[in-house]
Amino acid sequence: MTSVEEPARPNGRIRDAARTQAEILDVATQEFARAGFDGARVDEIAARTRTTKRMIYYYFGGKEQLFTAVLERAYAVIREAEQQLDVEHLDPVAAIRRLAEVTFDHHEQHPDFIRLVSIENIHGAEHIAASQKLGRIGSPALDVIRRILASGQESGLFTADVDAVDLHAMISSFCFFRVANRHTFGALFGRDLVDPAQREHYRAMLGDMVIAYLTADRAAG
Numbered sequence: 001m002t003s004v005e006e007p008a009r010p011n012g013r014i015r016d017a018a019r020t021q022a023e024i025l026d027v028a029t030q031e032f033a034r035a036g037f038d039g040a041r042v043d044e045i046a047a048r049t050r051t052t053k054r055m056i057y058y059y060f061g062g063k064e065q066l067f068t069a070v071l072e073r074a075y076a077v078i079r080e081a082e083q084q085l086d087v088e089h090l091d092p093v094a095a096i097r098r099l100a101e102v103t104f105d106h107h108e109q110h111p112d113f114i115r116l117v118s119i120e121n122i123h124g125a126e127h128i129a130a131s132q133k134l135g136r137i138g139s140p141a142l143d144v145i146r147r148i149l150a151s152g153q154e155s156g157l158f159t160a161d162v163d164a165v166d167l168h169a170m171i172s173s174f175c176f177f178r179v180a181n182r183h184t185f186g187a188l189f190g191r192d193l194v195d196p197a198q199r200e201h202y203r204a205m206l207g208d209m210v211i212a213y214l215t216a217d218r219a220a221g
Helices: 018-037 041-050 053-060 063-083 093-111 113-122 126-130 132-138 142-153 164-180 182-189 197-214
Strands: none
Touching: 018 053, 041 053, 041 063, 041 126, 053 063, 063 093, 063 113, 063 126, 063 132, 063 142, 093 113, 093 142, 093 164, 093 197, 126 182, 132 164, 142 164, 142 197, 164 182, 164 197
C-alpha cells in the first residue's frame, strides 16, 4: 500500500492516508465476508467509507488487489497473536493447551476471518499464492509447536513422531469448523457450537483432544 497522503477534500481537510486505507480495509473485510469475492462491489465499499472508487483503486490497484490486502491483514492479526504467545515458562502439556486456546479464541472472535478463508479456498488460494507478503509471513505457531513438541518428547510426555504441521492442522480444523459450520451443524443436530454456555466445554475439549493425541501409546494398537 502506498503511504502518500490523499488529496485535499473540498472542505480543505486532508485525511491521513494510513487511516483512510485502514478504513477501506475495515469495510472491505465486511463486504467480502458478507458477499464473497464475486458478489462484493467496490462501489459499495467506496460509499460506506465516504471515499471514491478512484481512490480505492489508487491505493490498492483494483478489486483483486484489495481482496489480497484484506487477506494479508486478516492473516497478520492471527500471526501477531501467535508471536505474542508466551509459553516458555509452562510445562509441555500446559503450553500446547495454551496454544490451542489462542487459536480457539482468535477464530471465535474473528468470524470474518473464517469466511474470508472459506472464500479464498473457493478461489483455489490464488490470491494467497500471488501474495509475496503472505508467502513470507509463515506461521510463528509452528515454531512454538516444534519447541513444545521437542520439550515434551525429551521429557517422555509426548509421542516422538508427531509432526508440527499435522498438529497445527488438527487444532485449526476444530476451531475453524466450530465457527464456519455453526449454522449447518445447528440445523442438522440442534446444537449451537458457539453457544456461550458451552464455550468453556468446547475450549477444554479441544485441549483434551490434542493432549490425548500427543500422549497416546502408538504401540498399543
